[in-house]
Amino acid sequence: DIQLTQSPSFLSASVGDRVTITCRASQGISSYLAWYQQKTGKAPKLLIYAASTLQSGVPSRFSGSKSGTEFTLTISSLQPEDFATYYCQQLNSFGGGTKVEIK
Amino acid sequence: QLQLQETGPGLVKPSETLSLTCTVSGGSISSNIHYWGWIRQPPGKGLEYIGIIYYAGSTSYNPSLKSRVSMSVDTSKNQFSLKVPSVTAADTAVYYCARQSSSDAFDFWGQGTMVTVSS
Numbered sequence: 001d002i003q004l005t006q007s008p009s010f011l012s013a014s015v016g017d018r019v020t021i022t023c024r025a026s027q028g029i030s031s032y033l034a035w036y037q038q039k040t041g042k043a044p045k046l047l048i049y050a051a052s053t054l055q056s057g058v059p060s061r062f063s064g065s066k067s068g069t070e071f072t073l074t075i076s077s078l079q080p081e082d083f084a085t086y087y088c089q090q091l092n093s094f095g096g097g098t099k100v101e102i103k
Numbered sequence: 104q105l106q107l108q109e110t111g112p113g114l115v116k117p118s119e120t121l122s123l124t125c126t127v128s129g130g131s132i133s134s135n136i137h138y139w140g141w142i143r144q145p146p147g148k149g150l151e152y153i154g155i156i157y158y159a160g161s162t163s164y165n166p167s168l169k170s171r172v173s174m175s176v177d178t179s180k181n182q183f184s185l186k187v188p189s190v191t192a193a194d195t196a197v198y199y200c201a202r203q204s205s206s207d208a209f210d211f212w213g214q215g216t217m218v219t220v221s222s
Binding site for chain 2: 095
């Protein structure tokens, strides 16, 4: 089974900050990694699929990249509506989540 | 616009069977490029992949849950379902249904339904 390790599990940031979240896969078997944003009480929302493709309607400040078995989600300039929990997913596994809170 | 809606009891007694249905509207479940999945989230915790089903009936389950869950599809009703027998308190969670695209990402989600296991 693939294990996805997300880091950090929590981060505190300010509006306008550049934020980076990492997801490391235990095996390098696929480039099909997705990133989701989840707000409290809501279903997750797909942000990025296939590691770096932006889902339709998602702001361009979100981007994704891949290097070996490490995947990165970057928010170039954090906005108030971006404070949420972020998850990565590959095949039948989800990462543990990264909660982004206001500093 | 594709919509998914989970339905089922919000309270299930321990050792009984949890049964949920997801109704798809605004599109056909009989798509040859999509799978249909279930994901759950215990209170205050992260997401757990349960499994996916193709319209023709083939399934793939999370190995950690494989012996405990089953999924089925009813194309005539545009629905797919989940059953979890012999539930315990550990099965208490929000259960989501979702569509899986060809890139393995879940691009459309239901709003989720809370299921509590308690006597």
